[in-house]
Amino acid sequence: MTQTTPQQVSIPDLIAELPGPFQQRQVALVNDAVVRVAQVHGEFPWHYHDEDEMFLCWDGTVRIELWEQPSIQLGPGDTFVIPRGVRHRPVADEVAHVLLIERPETKQYGN
């Protein structure tokens, strides 16, 4: 496995680079996981993944809507793991940011 020299990465610096809603940047690769940071503003399309996806609300408030299940409301420091196969969409009325812990092959718009 090729591995580049690790670098210190600032999540607030990456957030400052995000040009708009649902844009994301990679924070790091760790073993078989990838950490990404994304802006949430408005409604994302419904989708699901073949892998688990962890949301960590960094700032703002994010509502994770789950298909035929009650929604989950996340504030700063709140986390929630969406199990593989569960249809969901993140929604935020005001600009919010999340860390995503998923797998490199996880597609943003789902499978």
Place this chain on the structure above:
Amino acid sequence: MTQTTPQQVSIPDLIAELPGPFQQRQVALVNDAVVRVAQVHGEFPWHYHDEDEMFLCWDGTVRIELWEQPSIQLGPGDTFVIPRGVRHRPVADEVAHVLLIERPETKQYGN
């Protein structure tokens, strides 16, 4: 694979439960990764892992000392991935907290 119902987990709530230096709690399992939160205060013993380990400084200031390499200083929101096999120790003069993204088999005191 058996999977329990996911729950919303608050990182600040877990931090409030940590009884002392280098104590940790599991935040979540996500695919092949585990997310943990730990308190750092003082010097942890030198060790290394057979897996990569990501540090995300949650609050305070943490110095990641690397064997025969310059140390890395992390403030809130700063991340650093320690590649597998690299001897290291986290040090904090004042109480600080970190998220760790590693693998379930990663041993706190190394291999």
